[in-house]
Amino acid sequence: MSYKVRFVDPARNYKMIKKEIDAAYHEVMSRGDLIMRGQLKHFEEKLAGFVGTKYAVGLNSGYDALHISMMAAGIKSGDEVIVPAHTFLATASAVVNAGGRLVLADVSEDYNVDPGKIEKAITSRSKAIIPVHLNGRACDMDAVMSIAIKHRLVVIEDACQSLGATFRGKKTGSFGLTGCWSFYPFKILGGYGDGGAITTNDAKVERYAKLLRYNGEKKETGAYYYHGFTCLLDNIQAAFLAVKLRHLPEWLRRRRKIADIYRKGLSGIEGLKLPHFEDKRFGDVFQNYVVRTSRRDELYNHLKKNGVEILIHWRIPYYKYKGLKLKTGRFSETESISREVLSLPMNVEITDAQVKYVIKTICNFFQFM
Ligand SMILES: Cc1ncc(COP(=O)(O)O)c(C=O)c1O
Incomplete structure (x- = not known):
């Protein structure tokens, strides 16, 4: 079906920034900079700067950002994690795949988790909350953070839909232990394929995520530290995303x-x-x-x-x-x-x-x- 108005139009978006994207492509290809090179580091610095965190770690999806965050939060079998009932399945899958127990909380009329429902869902096994800033609107982070402090819960922000959104002037993705980002093509910052990132102020989480994304290996030495994954943000995607981030x-x-x-x-x-x-x-x-x-x-x-x-x-x-x-x-x-x-x-x-x-x-x- 040919639409008069598309939901998103990646080809038209490309035309808007064609010169810059083509230049980024030529730079990456002519240098052969494919895996974990300068373009990735540059994008991570710019993303962290934009969000207002010390670090950003490029990954290959929002899902991986959530899954690695669950592991960084130490979620293990039987630990309960509170997740909104209204979100994309990936938020919940990250908990289940990390071995945690999903506990759902309903949302309010702004589509974000209802803090009152989080409180009701807390038990002695609760370990973490994942507030999801849905549709480009932050959750009420005063309420979420004070519940987390009161009950000693780790906060992992699912910020996949909220790049640039603020609560009391502070950007989403900078409140919790981590902020999890998706650069799926339909997102506010959409790549040309899958992509994601974690933002964090915690140096240990940054190191852990950087090792896990590369099969647990420290690239500089070749030493292995963990059983990890293959889930890097590709250098070429990072180069394209850095162009888009400027806009x-x-x-x-x-x-x-x-x-x-x-x-x-x-x-x-x-x-x-x-x-x-x-x-x-x-x-x-x-x-x-x-x-x-x-x-x-x-x-x-x-x-x-x-x-x-x-x-x-x-x-x-x-x-x-x-x-x-x-x-x-x-x-x-x-x-x-x-x-x-x-x-x-x-x-x-x-x-x-x-x-x-x-x-x-x-x-x-x-x-x-
Ligand atoms: C709220 C939310 N969480 C998680 C994800 C997962 O991101 P990705 O598709 O990059 O794995 C998305 C993306 O669709 C999302 O919208």
């Missing part, structure tokens, strides 16, 4: 501008809830522009028919999939979200005219003039 401040402004156009065009439609949760402590970056309506499936079909590409995060909460064998209970907010949400096109490639077309198509659906 990030301008691209975050653009995301906020698009969100504002949506807000102006869609406010006042009865039965349509927009993702603007007024609270000055939060600086949102709109990884996703999520709207909510009880007529979700009809609206989805109407937008699709009119050439607008829509994603739904997520139609079925992950804990309901039988194959995962999770015995977790029910989470009413997560379940109504799964019936009601849809994510509108939100990317820096989209034009104002395209955003207005999406708005017009939605207004037509609701017969809102």
Whole structure:
């Protein structure tokens, strides 16, 4: 199907920065700098600088960032880790694959974990919390950090959807033991394939993650320290991501501008809830522009028919999939979200005219003039 408005448009994004990306490609290829070279180090420094942590460690996915963080937090068999019921499955899989026990907590209407529900989920076996800053909005980190301090829990931030988002002016990914990042192509900082990183202020965690990503080996000496993984951020991806990171401040402004156009065009439609949760402590970056309506499936079909590409995060909460064998209970907010949400096109490639077309198509659906 050919869309009038794509959810994201990587080819158009490439055209916007073609000269710089091509130059980065030529530099990497002509030097043969493929594994753990200067481009990776440079990107890590820039990412840490942007997030406001001492260190960043490039990895090959957000999942690996979460999994290694679980190991760095010392999660072992029987340890409970509290995770939001409404998140991408990778957050939960990292806990399970590290040997931990998943304990889920429901979210609030801003789609992020409800701190009151975290408190209720705590037991004597609780070891860590993974707040997920979903859709480009930080969790209430005053509440999360004070619960963690009170109950001596490690905080691992799933910041995969929140690069640039702030809480009281501090960037997500700089509060916990680690911040976990994804550079999957649809992300705010999207690479040309998979990619991820950990940010941290802890030198031991930095060293541990750098060893684990390279099969437990210290590259300089060839000595092995751990049974690790092969999950480096490739040098060429790092070179591309460094180019994109330079554009990030301008691209975050653009995301906020698009969100504002949506807000102006869609406010006042009865039965349509927009993702603007007024609270000055939060600086949102709109990884996703999520709207909510009880007529979700009809609206989805109407937008699709009119050439607008829509994603739904997520139609079925992950804990309901039988194959995962999770015995977790029910989470009413997560379940109504799964019936009601849809994510509108939100990317820096989209034009104002395209955003207005999406708005017009939605207004037509609701017969809102
Ligand atoms: C909230 C969240 N957590 C974790 C991940 C996993 O990241 P990756 O796809 O890079 O493994 C993603 C990416 O889709 C995500 O959105």
